[in-house]
Amino acid sequence: MAPELGRLITDLGERSTYDAASQCSRCGYCEQACPTYVATGRESHSARGRNQLVRQLMEGKLKDPSAAQEALSTCLLCGACSTACYAHVPTADIVLEGRRKLAEEPPALVRLLSWLLIEHPSVLAVLLKCAYAAKRMGLPKLFAPLLRLLGFDALVEADAHVREAPYGFLFEKLRRKQWSENPEWLYFAACGPNYLYPRVGLATVKSLEALRGPGAFLDNGCCGLLSYNYGSIDDARTLAKRAIEAHEKRGKNLPVVADCSSCVAHLKSYPQLFSGEIAWRQRAEAFSDKVRDAVEEFADCELPEGTAKAVTYHESCRACHGQGLRTPKALLKKACGDSFHELPESDVCCGGAGAFSFVNPELSNEVLVRKISKIAVSRAELVLTSSTSCLIQLAHGLKKYYPQGHVMHLSEFIALRLSQGKHELHGKTTRA
Numbered sequence: 001m002a003p004e005l006g007r008l009i010t011d012l013g014e015r016s017t018y019d020a021a022s023q024c025s026r027c028g029y030c031e032q033a034c035p036t037y038v039a040t041g042r043e044s045h046s047a048r049g050r051n052q053l054v055r056q057l058m059e060g061k062l063k064d065p066s067a068a069q070e071a072l073s074t075c076l077l078c079g080a081c082s083t084a085c086y087a088h089v090p091t092a093d094i095v096l097e098g099r100r101k102l103a104e105e106p107p108a109l110v111r112l113l114s115w116l117l118i119e120h121p122s123v124l125a126v127l128l129k130c131a132y133a134a135k136r137m138g139l140p141k142l143f144a145p146l147l148r149l150l151g152f153d154a155l156v157e158a159d160a161h162v163r164e165a166p167y168g169f170l171f172e173k174l175r176r177k178q179w180s181e182n183p184e185w186l187y188f189a190a191c192g193p194n195y196l197y198p199r200v201g202l203a204t205v206k207s208l209e210a211l212r213g214p215g216a217f218l219d220n221g222c223c224g225l226l227s228y229n230y231g232s233i234d235d236a237r238t239l240a241k242r243a244i245e246a247h248e249k250r251g252k253n254l255p256v257v258a259d260c261s262s263c264v265a266h267l268k269s270y271p272q273l274f275s276g277e278i279a280w281r282q283r284a285e286a287f288s289d290k291v292r293d294a295v296e297e298f299a300d301c302e303l304p305e306g307t308a309k310a311v312t313y314h315e316s317c318r319a320c321h322g323q324g325l326r327t328p329k330a331l332l333k334k335a336c337g338d339s340f341h342e343l344p345e346s347d348v349c350c351g352g353a354g355a356f357s358f359v360n361p362e363l364s365n366e367v368l369v370r371k372i373s374k375i376a377v378s379r380a381e382l383v384l385t386s387s388t389s390c391l392i393q394l395a396h397g398l399k400k401y402y403p404q405g406h407v408m409h410l411s412e413f414i415a416l417r418l419s420q421g422k423h424e425l426h427g428k429t430t431r432a
């Protein structure tokens, strides 16, 4: 059995996982907010059903605990149920505790990845570069039938979903950059921008420098979300401690800004990892207080107006449900004017959810189709969002179902608008 957290921080205070699950009164008020319930119509695939299963699992009342496996593994961990719930029952965390109770050990691939992230990040970088070179040559597609035969279906799905294969990583570029001696903020490179979307991290840094003054790179490792969601709590704690120490070393009063909302929500939840370690709990609280999502950092910034394609905004689950950060409407309306189109159901999950789309491709696709149909209804050509998983999933879905649309991180949009403004300003100055 995998180690569990045992205690969760809920809106009603800290309590045992069992007590947190027992807060669910089974009212069903959150049913229609749950994408997997809406897609399947199955009670076991709703928050109410899942909370009950975890409670019964903990009471030892489930005759066949493996029956809970499918219901718990198909939870997107989106948190929409908690937003809809009057008591904010933390179903996603409860589901993860249930999964840990059921799991003998984390899957081998996750164990390998966690080990590389903790012990040998430079080896991981080399392996990823080899994998990306193979992807650019089309090898995974060529060997897809063999990979499926060997049981690596998730790898085949990952290859089909992920369109990027960058030549260099973000941390390499940021280490070469000249940084200020007196930074006013620190940039935390989450794994998505680091290994998959370096352009997102560069856009965030560029925009922060333009809008918030000089900063510095924290030169951090993984935040530990992969271990928290799919692997071991001990690994998640190790990685959290490293991030906290890195921040304390660089200047613990400086804000830490990151641009993958899933990782930011996890960084903000570090105190929950240390309920039994008072000293680390206090350090985690001090760290989490300083963490900022690029979404909140840019929400009140002044952007030059400009002509734009029809723009809409998809709210990453871990921004809106995980952190309470909603669409930066004032910013987008000011920057885009009438080109900003509201997205119906903007806070409903796109079905990406980390590795969910690779592991549960059919259910993920059902959720995705609904999201893309809403984007089509909005008539947007450009969809903005704030987490790596949404970027992967929406790029995949738009290409497949609505090719006139494309997706971009909010930071990229801001960096682009700032540079357009600079050029326009420069053009005006020259003409004058």
Ligand code: SF4
Pocket: 023, 024, 025, 026, 027, 028, 029, 030, 031, 047, 048, 051, 081, 084, 085, 086, 087, 088, 089, 091
């Ligand atoms: S999670 Fe909350 S809203 Fe949903 S059934 Fe339980 S108590 Fe009701």
Ligand code: SF4
Pocket: 033, 034, 035, 036, 037, 045, 046, 047, 050, 074, 075, 076, 077, 078, 079, 080, 081, 082, 091, 092
């Ligand atoms: S976290 Fe999302 S998928 Fe899971 S029960 Fe809640 S609403 Fe449903």
